[in-house]
Amino acid sequence: xxxxxxxxxxxxxxxxxxxxxxxxxxxxxxxxxxxxxxxxxxxxxxxxxxxxxxxxxxxxxxxxxxxxxxxxxxxxxxxxxxxxxxxxxxxxxxxxxxxxxxxxxxxxxxxxxxxxxxxxxxxxxxxxxxxxxxxxxxxxxxxxxxxxxxxxxxxxxxxxxxxxxxxxxxxxxxxxxxxxxxxxxxxxxxxxxxxxxxxxxxxxxxxxxxxxxxxxxxxxxxxxxxxxxxxxxxxxxxxxxxxxxxxxxxxxxxxxxxxxxxxxxxxxxxxxxxxxxxxxxxxxxxxxxxxxxxxxxxxxxxxxxxxxxxxxxxxxxxxxxxxxxxxxxxxxxxxxxxxxxxxxxxxxxxxxxxxxx
Ligand SMILES: [Fe+2]
Numbered sequence: 435x436x437x438x439x440x441x442x443x444x445x446x447x448x449x450x451x452x453x454x455x456x457x458x459x460x461x462x463x464x465x466x467x468x469x470x471x472x473x474x475x476x477x478x479x480x481x482x483x484x485x486x487x488x489x490x491x492x493x494x495x496x497x498x499x500x501x502x503x504x505x506x507x508x509x510x511x512x513x514x515x516x517x518x519x520x521x522x523x524x525x526x527x528x529x530x531x532x533x534x535x536x537x538x539x540x541x542x543x544x545x546x547x548x549x550x551x552x553x554x555x556x557x558x559x560x561x562x563x564x565x566x567x568x569x570x571x572x573x574x575x576x577x578x579x580x581x582x583x584x585x586x587x588x589x590x591x592x593x594x595x596x597x598x599x600x601x602x603x604x605x606x607x608x609x610x611x612x613x614x615x616x617x618x619x620x621x622x623x624x625x626x627x628x629x630x631x632x633x634x635x636x637x638x639x640x641x642x643x644x645x646x647x648x649x650x651x652x653x654x655x656x657x658x659x660x661x662x663x664x665x666x667x668x669x670x671x672x673x674x675x676x677x678x679x680x681x682x683x684x685x686x687x688x689x690x691x692x693x694x695x696x697x698x699x700x701x702x703x704x705x706x707x708x709x710x711x712x713x714x715x716x717x718x719x720x721x722x723x724x725x726x727x728x729x730x731x732x733x734x735x736x737x738x739x740x741x742x743x744x745x746x747x748x749x750x751x752x753x754x755x756x757x758x759x760x761x762x763x764x765x766x767x768x769x770x771x772x773x774x775x776x777x778x779x780x781x782x783x784x785x786x787x788x789x790x791x
Pocket of ligand 1: 598627652653
């Protein structure tokens with residue numbers, strides 16, 4: 435299979451992985467032949483990329499970080515809690531269901547063999563708070579695993595991150611989904627969501643207080659200047675420092691009402707550049723080891739004009755994956771060639787850009 439930008443998916447292409455809506459329900463199953471109508475509809479819903487069959491990439495498996503079942507459990511949990519609080523701000527969060535959803539994610543991640551390559555499904559779907567919360571949780575837990583947290587710590591971290599934006603249910607949708615620049619007073623309202631979330635979680639004694647602090651502190655910044663309290667460095671709990679990196683990376687690589695999704699390698703660069711100012715440098719170090727700048731499946735153009743798709747990661751050299759070359763400039767190759775960018779003879783070849791094809 436191959437990851438293709440939806441604008442380049444051809445009429446008659448065969449879907450290699452099911453397409454799901456934000457509730458986790460299957461819209462189109464694997465094996466479906468994509469018609470022009472389907473492609474147009476998926477574009478309208480907001481899908482940017484699809485996995486399609488391609489016999490040149492038959493042997494390439496792209497495994498998700500978490501299983502579809504785990505994703506469905508997480509979706510329905512976050513959706514259920516979000517809707518309940520929107521209808522009744524005094525409703526109680528069912529901590530047991532949050533714990534269960536997080537436990538499933540943790541188990542999937544612990545049993546996943548090549549985590550580095552498995553974040554491909556984070557890129558480019560439509561934005562909903564619950565979708566964002568799940569992806570952010572997966573990424574935060576990957577960092578927690580890299581940090582060698584024990585099961586209890588992972589659950590505390592995960593429960594906090596899954597609920598980190600729950601305070602947004604108290605903010606008007608008009609402000610949250612506004613396309614233009616926010617007015618000062620609107621931004622002041624948004625800045626209340628960490629405190630709202632903290633209150634929800636800490637008042638529920640089935641959550642650890644540390645999980646509540648993830649919600650409270652996830653917009654604080656390492657060098658100060660974040661909100662709501664302008665904490666600095668280790669005044670911010672480590673869980674919240676992890677949540678902050680995961681939250682920003684996930685937000686940048688998702689579509690927002692006011693902008694398109696950023697390319698994964700640019701979002702990766704953003705996180706690296708902000709080490710020591712916005713983010714804790716040690717957490718950024720973990721991030722650089724746990725996340726692939728060029729996720730498996732993505733199209734790339736090399737400095738020698740060759741073009742292809744990433745088929746495998748090199749965990750020791752994340753920015754130099756293995757690329758299957760299918761074109762030289764504009765000319766398609768009869769036989770694809772696999773190029774390992776980490777091999778000594780290939781070190782002069784750079785990735786110029788990712789491709790929308
Ligand atoms: Fe937030």
